[in-house]
Amino acid sequence: MKGTSSIDPASLQMLKVARDGGLETAWDRYLAQQPQCGFGELGLCCRNCNMGPCRIDPFGDGPQKGVCGATGDIIVARNLLRMIAAGAAAHSDHGRDIIETLRGVAAGEIKDYTIKDENKLKALAREFGISTEGETVQTIAEKLAEAALEEFGTRKGYLQAIDRVPPKRKEIWEKLGIMPRGIDREVVEAMHRTHFGVDNDPANLILHGLRCSLSDGWGGSLLATEFSDVLFGTPRPVRGRSNLGVLSKEAVNILVHGHEPILSEMLVEAAKDPGLISAARAKGASGINLVGMCCTGNEILMRHGIPVAGNFLQQELAVITGALEAVVVDVQCIMPALGQLAACYHTKFISTSPKAKFPGAIHIPFDEHNALETAREIIRQAIENYPNRDKNRVFIPEEATAYVAGFSVEAILSALGGTLIPLIEAVKNKKIRGIAALVGCNNPKVTQDYNHVNMAKALIARDVLVVETGCAAIASAKAGLLLPEAAELAGAGLAEVCRALGVPPVLHMGSCVDISRILTVAAALARELGVDIADLPVAGSAPEWMSEKAVSIGAYVVASGIFTVLGTVPPVLGSNVVADLLTKQAKDLVGGYFAVETDPFKAAELIIAHIDEKRAALGI
Ligand code: BF8
Secondary structure: OOOOOEOOHHHHHHHHHHHHOOOOOHHHHHHHOOOOOHHHHHOOEEOOOOOOOEEOOOOOOOOOEOOOOOEHHHHHHHHHHHHHHHHHHHHHHHHHHHHHHHHHHHOOOOOOOOOOOHHHHHHHHHHOOOOOOOOOHHHHHHHHHHHHHHOOOOOOOOOHHHHHOOHHHHHHHHHHOOOOOOHHHHHHHHHHHHOOOOOOOHHHHHHHHHHHHHHHHHHHHHHHHHHHHHHHOOOOOEEEEEOHHHOOOOOEEEEEEOOOHHHHHHHHHHOOOHHHHHHHHHOOOOOEEEEEEHHHHHHHHHHHOOOEEEOHHHHHHHHHOOOEEEEEEOOOOOOOOHHHHHOOOOOEEEEOEOOEOOOOOEEOOOOHHHHHHHHHHHHHHHHHHHHHOOHHHOOOOOOOEEEEEOOOHHHHHHHOOOOOHHHHHHHHOOOOOEEEEEOOOOOOOOOEOHHHHHHHHHHHHOOEEEEEOHHHHHHHHHOOOOOHHHHHHOOHHHHHHHHHHOOOOEEEOOOHHHHHHHHHHHHHHHHHHOOOHHHOOEEEEEOOOOOHHHHHHHHHHHHOOOEEEEOOOOOOOOOHHHHHHHHHHHHHHHOOOEEEOOOHHHHHHHHHHHHHHHHHHHOO
16 A cells, blocks of 8 residues: 555554654655665675675676675675574564573562463473472472573583474474574674674575574564463463553553563552552542553453554554553664654653663663662653643544453464364364464555554455454554454455354463464474474465564574465575575475565465465365
8 A cells, every 4th residue: 555654543643643743753764765775675785894884786797796796696695694693682682681580589589570381380390390399389490491501502412392393293393403402602703704704605504594593483472472481471362452542631651662671560550559540540540550561561462451552653643642651662663763852752762771871761670680669650641741742732633442452372272172183173174274374563655554454354254363463553552443342354264263263363471472372283283283383374474574573583484394475575685595595495395485475465375375275284
């Protein structure tokens, strides 16, 4: 959909406010960047050593080699591997922070968090070969945290969660030499290989990219999900509201944005403090209104039904409502533009992580050892700021769509009566044609939410059950697709299943690290059927992706055997060799492969054709 910024009415209203007020957003900066660098778009620029920077002429007239002799194929492959490594590092470092918090809780050093899901703790301990018999929860947690931290670097052999994978998949990874070892190790090796003068074979580089990404999907991300569930509770279906209309005209509005639930969970706790609520009232506010954005928004909506104010491209728009007393951030997907924008309003932009500081931000270090008090201090600062709100500059759109979220693996199993068999039966008798995972970001290259919403609608209309995470899930929440009533938009078979189970046709499974929940379900389905993941009628898509994390996700989904459609073009088209590897040869090597399709309706058709091909091969 060319020429339109967003399909979200709330975003469109806020963009008008921004334009009228002369305020700049990502959409403006995107336009100012046009035309974007063609070498960069094709992946043909190399800055890995100081003989460069070098770039390859895609038309064949200028240089075809960098100073060192690297061809376009080598440069594209190296750049892609670095993107995967950065994405895997981000997810996995998030995972490590959660595990370290659990270790601190178990050791009694961190007091403000408790272990919310002891059953999951014990199940994970058993998976890691840790005896739970007669042991205290603390001891189990301590041993489990230590074992999980070993996954990052010192483990011998392959990652523990690989045992969830069907045997055929393991054989493929072993044969190709891409069985993921330590999580950190794969990222370090990616950086080593892409250093000057090391790995210069495009296929060898891409294969390591797959291995590195697998250490994210089946390693860092999976541990982030599982240990978050242990600490903060495993999500269950929960109702909430989504979009900028969740901001309040009367209450102190605090927006929490970023990724790690360590911060957002404590803000949820602190916002309930009667003393702080009274303090807010004393300043003339009706109370405290904590809302989320992006993945940290997903974490607290999945576990508490906290309202979610929007997805990636709405972070600036939330500030432009003029109604935010504070934007509190930790790590990832936070625009550095927020500092300057917040300064145009009374809004305090508060950073909390030593890893992520921003121009124009107030830094309040968030220390897990003093978590509740730090969260209270942040909320106090927001309350103090309430009288500075200029009511004449407040504009809050009305949109606040209801949603049902919280579909963890455990919640799905419970909706199905404890086993995957009813789901398998529904797939076999074609009530459910297949399953598509729609994930990932917004990107100003795409009309906001257009690809997400249209793909989801096109798929459910053809009886494809859609599972979502990240900003894709927030797009569906805003569009009303996460409600059981949305079954009326589904094909007859899927609608029947949804009505029988009381679930929406689009299931919100969490934040981006929670794509590991989708992997876990896919692996369990394959095991149940005695086939490989690649044999299942399932597909993935990142219809509006922008981040390096999404590149790692795409790579591990494909490496896990799942066909994946990208809705924005990755920077690989400068190399036919790399493009061919990803879109064709990967199918023979790992079962999964990529397609690029920017039109959401055509992308949905690709997924349906793939699902039908897999159904035919299974004889169902
Ligand atoms: O990890 S979907 S814009 S918020 S990267 Fe970021 Fe993309 Fe949103 Fe969460 Ni995921």
